[in-house]
Amino acid sequence: MSNPKQLLEQHDITPKKSLGQNFLNDPNALEKIISIAELNPDDTVLEIGAGTGALTEKLAQHAKRVVAVEVDERLFPILGAQMRPYPHVELHLADILTIDLHQVMGDDPYVVVANVPYYITSAILRHLLETIHRPTKLIMTIQTEVAERVVAKPPDMSVLAVSVQFYGKPDIATRFNPAIFYPRPEVGSAVLRVITYDTPPVAVPSEALFFCVVRAGFGQKRKQLKNALSGNLAITSDQASQLCQSAGIDPMRRAETLTLDEWASLTRAFAERER
Incomplete structure:
Protein backbone atom coordinates (compact mmCIF):
# COMPACT_ATOMS: atom_id res chain seq x y z
CA MET A 1 0.00 0.00 0.00
CA TYR A 197 -14.22 -1.54 33.52
CA ASP A 198 -17.19 -3.91 33.55
CA THR A 199 -18.54 -1.75 36.38
CA PRO A 200 -17.23 1.61 37.65
CA PRO A 201 -14.55 1.37 40.38
CA VAL A 202 -16.61 3.53 42.75
CA ALA A 203 -20.19 3.14 43.99
CA VAL A 204 -22.55 6.01 43.09
CA PRO A 205 -26.37 6.36 43.18
CA SER A 206 -26.37 7.08 39.44
CA GLU A 207 -23.87 8.04 36.76
CA ALA A 208 -25.95 11.10 35.87
CA LEU A 209 -25.88 12.42 39.44
CA PHE A 210 -22.16 11.65 39.76
CA PHE A 211 -21.29 13.73 36.71
CA CYS A 212 -23.69 16.47 37.77
CA VAL A 213 -21.74 16.84 41.04
CA VAL A 214 -18.36 16.58 39.27
CA ARG A 215 -19.27 19.27 36.72
CA ALA A 216 -20.55 21.48 39.53
CA GLY A 217 -17.29 21.09 41.43
CA PHE A 218 -15.21 22.00 38.40
CA GLY A 219 -17.66 24.67 37.27
CA GLN A 220 -15.71 27.60 38.69
CA LYS A 221 -11.99 27.33 38.05
CA ARG A 222 -9.65 27.31 41.03
CA LYS A 223 -12.41 28.19 43.48
CA GLN A 224 -12.79 26.45 46.79
CA LEU A 225 -15.04 23.42 46.51
CA LYS A 226 -17.78 24.85 48.74
CA ASN A 227 -18.04 27.95 46.54
CA ALA A 228 -18.07 25.99 43.28
CA LEU A 229 -20.72 23.60 44.57
CA SER A 230 -22.95 26.32 45.99
CA GLY A 231 -22.74 28.25 42.73
CA ASN A 232 -23.64 25.28 40.56
CA LEU A 233 -25.91 23.07 42.70
CA ALA A 234 -28.25 25.86 43.80
CA ILE A 235 -27.35 25.49 47.49
CA THR A 236 -25.92 27.97 49.96
CA SER A 237 -22.24 28.13 50.86
CA ASP A 238 -23.03 26.77 54.34
CA GLN A 239 -24.98 23.87 52.83
CA ALA A 240 -22.09 23.16 50.47
CA SER A 241 -19.68 23.13 53.42
CA GLN A 242 -21.92 20.71 55.29
CA LEU A 243 -22.15 18.54 52.19
CA CYS A 244 -18.36 18.34 51.91
CA GLN A 245 -17.94 17.63 55.61
CA SER A 246 -20.50 14.83 55.53
CA ALA A 247 -18.44 13.26 52.75
CA GLY A 248 -15.24 13.67 54.80
CA ILE A 249 -13.84 16.38 52.52
CA ASP A 250 -12.41 19.76 53.54
CA PRO A 251 -14.72 22.42 51.96
CA MET A 252 -11.70 24.66 51.38
CA ARG A 253 -10.10 22.21 48.93
CA ARG A 254 -10.25 22.65 45.17
CA ALA A 255 -11.84 20.24 42.70
CA GLU A 256 -8.49 19.38 41.11
CA THR A 257 -7.32 17.75 44.37
CA LEU A 258 -10.17 15.25 44.79
CA THR A 259 -9.82 11.54 44.07
CA LEU A 260 -12.43 9.45 42.29
CA ASP A 261 -13.42 7.93 45.65
CA GLU A 262 -13.96 11.40 47.11
CA TRP A 263 -16.17 12.45 44.19
CA ALA A 264 -18.22 9.30 44.77
CA SER A 265 -18.53 10.08 48.49
CA LEU A 266 -19.63 13.61 47.66
CA THR A 267 -22.22 12.28 45.22
CA ARG A 268 -23.62 9.86 47.80
CA ALA A 269 -23.79 12.67 50.38
CA PHE A 270 -25.64 14.91 47.90
CA ALA A 271 -28.07 12.10 47.08
CA GLU A 272 -28.81 11.64 50.81
CA ARG A 273 -29.37 15.38 51.18
CA GLU A 274 -31.85 15.45 48.28
CA ARG A 275 -34.01 12.66 49.72
Whole structure:
Protein backbone atom coordinates (compact mmCIF):
# COMPACT_ATOMS: atom_id res chain seq x y z
CA MET A 1 0.00 0.00 0.00
CA SER A 2 1.19 3.54 -0.78
CA ASN A 3 1.66 5.76 2.22
CA PRO A 4 -0.98 8.44 2.94
CA LYS A 5 1.15 11.32 1.65
CA GLN A 6 1.69 9.58 -1.71
CA LEU A 7 -1.98 8.66 -2.06
CA LEU A 8 -3.14 12.18 -1.25
CA GLU A 9 -0.72 13.68 -3.75
CA GLN A 10 -1.76 11.17 -6.44
CA HIS A 11 -5.38 12.25 -6.01
CA ASP A 12 -4.54 15.95 -5.61
CA ILE A 13 -6.10 16.08 -2.14
CA THR A 14 -4.92 18.58 0.47
CA PRO A 15 -5.49 17.71 4.14
CA LYS A 16 -8.18 19.86 5.72
CA LYS A 17 -7.28 21.85 8.81
CA SER A 18 -10.99 22.17 9.57
CA LEU A 19 -11.14 18.38 10.02
CA GLY A 20 -7.92 18.24 12.03
CA GLN A 21 -6.33 15.92 9.48
CA ASN A 22 -2.82 14.72 10.32
CA PHE A 23 -2.10 11.33 8.74
CA LEU A 24 0.27 8.80 10.28
CA ASN A 25 2.88 8.47 7.58
CA ASP A 26 5.30 6.03 9.21
CA PRO A 27 4.96 2.21 8.91
CA ASN A 28 6.90 1.68 12.15
CA ALA A 29 4.38 3.82 14.04
CA LEU A 30 1.51 1.76 12.59
CA GLU A 31 3.19 -1.45 13.73
CA LYS A 32 3.71 0.08 17.18
CA ILE A 33 -0.02 0.83 17.46
CA ILE A 34 -0.90 -2.71 16.39
CA SER A 35 1.50 -4.06 19.01
CA ILE A 36 -0.05 -1.89 21.73
CA ALA A 37 -3.57 -2.96 20.71
CA GLU A 38 -2.73 -6.66 21.30
CA LEU A 39 -5.48 -7.81 18.97
CA ASN A 40 -6.71 -11.39 18.78
CA PRO A 41 -7.72 -13.02 15.46
CA ASP A 42 -11.38 -13.09 16.55
CA ASP A 43 -11.53 -9.43 17.64
CA THR A 44 -13.91 -6.79 16.30
CA VAL A 45 -12.31 -3.36 15.86
CA LEU A 46 -13.81 0.09 15.40
CA GLU A 47 -11.43 2.51 13.65
CA ILE A 48 -12.23 6.21 13.77
CA GLY A 49 -10.76 8.43 11.06
CA ALA A 50 -9.68 5.70 8.66
CA GLY A 51 -8.32 8.22 6.14
CA THR A 52 -6.59 6.47 3.24
CA GLY A 53 -6.58 3.12 5.02
CA ALA A 54 -2.96 2.78 6.21
CA LEU A 55 -3.93 1.70 9.73
CA THR A 56 -7.12 0.03 8.48
CA GLU A 57 -5.09 -2.45 6.44
CA LYS A 58 -2.96 -3.36 9.46
CA LEU A 59 -6.09 -3.86 11.55
CA ALA A 60 -7.63 -6.03 8.82
CA GLN A 61 -4.59 -8.30 8.96
CA HIS A 62 -5.04 -8.88 12.69
CA ALA A 63 -8.80 -8.82 13.40
CA LYS A 64 -11.86 -10.79 12.37
CA ARG A 65 -14.00 -7.72 11.70
CA VAL A 66 -13.04 -4.08 11.19
CA VAL A 67 -15.57 -1.23 11.14
CA ALA A 68 -13.83 1.82 9.66
CA VAL A 69 -15.43 5.25 9.94
CA GLU A 70 -14.32 8.22 7.84
CA VAL A 71 -16.07 11.60 7.62
CA ASP A 72 -14.22 13.06 4.59
CA GLU A 73 -16.04 12.12 1.38
CA ARG A 74 -12.92 12.99 -0.66
CA LEU A 75 -11.02 10.12 1.00
CA PHE A 76 -13.79 7.55 0.92
CA PRO A 77 -13.19 6.31 -2.67
CA ILE A 78 -9.46 5.89 -1.90
CA LEU A 79 -10.30 4.01 1.27
CA GLY A 80 -12.73 1.78 -0.63
CA ALA A 81 -10.11 0.94 -3.27
CA GLN A 82 -7.45 0.16 -0.68
CA MET A 83 -9.79 -2.12 1.29
CA ARG A 84 -11.06 -4.12 -1.69
CA PRO A 85 -8.90 -7.16 -0.77
CA TYR A 86 -10.44 -7.24 2.72
CA PRO A 87 -14.14 -8.27 2.65
CA HIS A 88 -14.29 -8.30 6.46
CA VAL A 89 -13.74 -4.51 6.55
CA GLU A 90 -16.96 -2.46 6.73
CA LEU A 91 -16.68 1.18 5.61
CA HIS A 92 -18.91 3.96 6.90
CA LEU A 93 -18.91 7.50 5.54
CA ALA A 94 -20.08 9.24 8.69
CA ASP A 95 -19.28 11.48 11.64
CA ILE A 96 -18.41 9.21 14.57
CA LEU A 97 -20.21 11.58 16.97
CA THR A 98 -23.53 10.96 15.21
CA ILE A 99 -23.23 7.19 14.91
CA ASP A 100 -25.35 4.87 17.04
CA LEU A 101 -22.51 2.66 18.23
CA HIS A 102 -24.72 -0.22 19.33
CA GLN A 103 -26.53 -0.29 16.02
CA VAL A 104 -23.27 -0.35 14.05
CA MET A 105 -21.19 -2.60 16.29
CA GLY A 106 -23.90 -5.01 17.43
CA ASP A 107 -23.72 -6.94 20.71
CA ASP A 108 -20.23 -8.38 20.33
CA PRO A 109 -17.32 -6.94 22.35
CA TYR A 110 -15.15 -4.55 20.37
CA VAL A 111 -11.92 -2.58 20.58
CA VAL A 112 -11.37 1.00 19.37
CA VAL A 113 -8.13 1.81 17.53
CA ALA A 114 -7.91 5.31 16.13
CA ASN A 115 -5.84 8.33 15.17
CA VAL A 116 -8.43 10.97 15.97
CA PRO A 117 -8.70 14.68 15.17
CA TYR A 118 -7.23 16.43 18.18
CA TYR A 119 -9.87 19.15 18.38
CA ILE A 120 -12.69 16.66 19.11
CA THR A 121 -10.77 14.14 21.24
CA SER A 122 -12.77 14.88 24.41
CA ALA A 123 -16.09 14.61 22.56
CA ILE A 124 -15.07 11.28 21.01
CA LEU A 125 -13.98 9.89 24.38
CA ARG A 126 -17.33 10.88 25.91
CA HIS A 127 -19.24 9.35 22.99
CA LEU A 128 -17.37 6.05 23.29
CA LEU A 129 -17.39 5.74 27.07
CA GLU A 130 -20.89 6.99 27.85
CA THR A 131 -22.62 4.65 25.41
CA ILE A 132 -24.42 1.57 26.77
CA HIS A 133 -22.27 -0.79 24.70
CA ARG A 134 -18.83 0.71 25.32
CA PRO A 135 -15.62 -0.80 23.92
CA THR A 136 -13.52 -3.13 26.05
CA LYS A 137 -10.38 -1.21 25.15
CA LEU A 138 -9.41 2.07 23.47
CA ILE A 139 -6.10 2.68 21.71
CA MET A 140 -6.16 6.29 20.53
CA THR A 141 -3.43 8.50 19.09
CA ILE A 142 -4.15 11.95 20.49
CA GLN A 143 -2.41 15.18 21.46
CA THR A 144 0.16 14.57 24.21
CA GLU A 145 -1.24 17.35 26.38
CA VAL A 146 -4.71 15.80 26.30
CA ALA A 147 -3.35 12.33 27.05
CA GLU A 148 -1.51 13.72 30.07
CA ARG A 149 -4.73 15.36 31.29
CA VAL A 150 -6.58 12.03 30.97
CA VAL A 151 -4.05 10.09 33.09
CA ALA A 152 -3.58 12.90 35.65
CA LYS A 153 -3.76 12.33 39.41
CA PRO A 154 -4.62 14.77 42.22
CA PRO A 155 -3.85 17.66 42.50
CA ASP A 156 -4.10 17.95 38.69
CA MET A 157 -7.49 16.36 38.03
CA SER A 158 -10.05 17.70 35.55
CA VAL A 159 -13.55 16.78 34.38
CA LEU A 160 -11.91 14.87 31.52
CA ALA A 161 -9.65 12.87 33.88
CA VAL A 162 -12.52 12.02 36.23
CA SER A 163 -14.78 11.05 33.32
CA VAL A 164 -12.33 8.67 31.66
CA GLN A 165 -11.08 7.19 34.95
CA PHE A 166 -14.66 6.50 36.01
CA TYR A 167 -15.09 4.20 33.02
CA GLY A 168 -11.61 2.73 32.61
CA LYS A 169 -7.94 2.62 33.52
CA PRO A 170 -5.91 4.91 31.24
CA ASP A 171 -2.19 5.02 30.55
CA ILE A 172 0.12 6.51 27.95
CA ALA A 173 1.48 3.57 25.95
CA THR A 174 3.96 5.52 23.81
CA ARG A 175 4.69 8.95 22.36
CA PHE A 176 5.19 9.97 18.74
CA ASN A 177 7.36 12.67 17.19
CA PRO A 178 5.41 15.19 15.08
CA ALA A 179 7.70 14.36 12.14
CA ILE A 180 5.92 11.04 11.46
CA PHE A 181 2.67 12.79 10.51
CA TYR A 182 1.57 14.44 7.27
CA PRO A 183 1.11 17.31 7.51
CA ARG A 184 3.35 17.75 10.54
CA PRO A 185 1.30 18.95 13.54
CA GLU A 186 2.56 21.70 15.83
CA VAL A 187 2.10 19.51 18.92
CA GLY A 188 3.37 16.17 20.16
CA SER A 189 1.25 13.02 20.03
CA ALA A 190 0.77 10.10 22.38
CA VAL A 191 -1.02 6.76 22.21
CA LEU A 192 -3.59 6.66 24.98
CA ARG A 193 -4.66 3.20 26.12
CA VAL A 194 -7.85 2.80 28.17
CA ILE A 195 -8.93 -0.59 29.50
CA THR A 196 -12.60 -0.17 30.37
CA TYR A 197 -14.22 -1.54 33.52
CA ASP A 198 -17.19 -3.91 33.55
CA THR A 199 -18.54 -1.75 36.38
CA PRO A 200 -17.23 1.61 37.65
CA PRO A 201 -14.55 1.37 40.38
CA VAL A 202 -16.61 3.53 42.75
CA ALA A 203 -20.19 3.14 43.99
CA VAL A 204 -22.55 6.01 43.09
CA PRO A 205 -26.37 6.36 43.18
CA SER A 206 -26.37 7.08 39.44
CA GLU A 207 -23.87 8.04 36.76
CA ALA A 208 -25.95 11.10 35.87
CA LEU A 209 -25.88 12.42 39.44
CA PHE A 210 -22.16 11.65 39.76
CA PHE A 211 -21.29 13.73 36.71
CA CYS A 212 -23.69 16.47 37.77
CA VAL A 213 -21.74 16.84 41.04
CA VAL A 214 -18.36 16.58 39.27
CA ARG A 215 -19.27 19.27 36.72
CA ALA A 216 -20.55 21.48 39.53
CA GLY A 217 -17.29 21.09 41.43
CA PHE A 218 -15.21 22.00 38.40
CA GLY A 219 -17.66 24.67 37.27
CA GLN A 220 -15.71 27.60 38.69
CA LYS A 221 -11.99 27.33 38.05
CA ARG A 222 -9.65 27.31 41.03
CA LYS A 223 -12.41 28.19 43.48
CA GLN A 224 -12.79 26.45 46.79
CA LEU A 225 -15.04 23.42 46.51
CA LYS A 226 -17.78 24.85 48.74
CA ASN A 227 -18.04 27.95 46.54
CA ALA A 228 -18.07 25.99 43.28
CA LEU A 229 -20.72 23.60 44.57
CA SER A 230 -22.95 26.32 45.99
CA GLY A 231 -22.74 28.25 42.73
CA ASN A 232 -23.64 25.28 40.56
CA LEU A 233 -25.91 23.07 42.70
CA ALA A 234 -28.25 25.86 43.80
CA ILE A 235 -27.35 25.49 47.49
CA THR A 236 -25.92 27.97 49.96
CA SER A 237 -22.24 28.13 50.86
CA ASP A 238 -23.03 26.77 54.34
CA GLN A 239 -24.98 23.87 52.83
CA ALA A 240 -22.09 23.16 50.47
CA SER A 241 -19.68 23.13 53.42
CA GLN A 242 -21.92 20.71 55.29
CA LEU A 243 -22.15 18.54 52.19
CA CYS A 244 -18.36 18.34 51.91
CA GLN A 245 -17.94 17.63 55.61
CA SER A 246 -20.50 14.83 55.53
CA ALA A 247 -18.44 13.26 52.75
CA GLY A 248 -15.24 13.67 54.80
CA ILE A 249 -13.84 16.38 52.52
CA ASP A 250 -12.41 19.76 53.54
CA PRO A 251 -14.72 22.42 51.96
CA MET A 252 -11.70 24.66 51.38
CA ARG A 253 -10.10 22.21 48.93
CA ARG A 254 -10.25 22.65 45.17
CA ALA A 255 -11.84 20.24 42.70
CA GLU A 256 -8.49 19.38 41.11
CA THR A 257 -7.32 17.75 44.37
CA LEU A 258 -10.17 15.25 44.79
CA THR A 259 -9.82 11.54 44.07
CA LEU A 260 -12.43 9.45 42.29
CA ASP A 261 -13.42 7.93 45.65
CA GLU A 262 -13.96 11.40 47.11
CA TRP A 263 -16.17 12.45 44.19
CA ALA A 264 -18.22 9.30 44.77
CA SER A 265 -18.53 10.08 48.49
CA LEU A 266 -19.63 13.61 47.66
CA THR A 267 -22.22 12.28 45.22
CA ARG A 268 -23.62 9.86 47.80
CA ALA A 269 -23.79 12.67 50.38
CA PHE A 270 -25.64 14.91 47.90
CA ALA A 271 -28.07 12.10 47.08
CA GLU A 272 -28.81 11.64 50.81
CA ARG A 273 -29.37 15.38 51.18
CA GLU A 274 -31.85 15.45 48.28
CA ARG A 275 -34.01 12.66 49.72
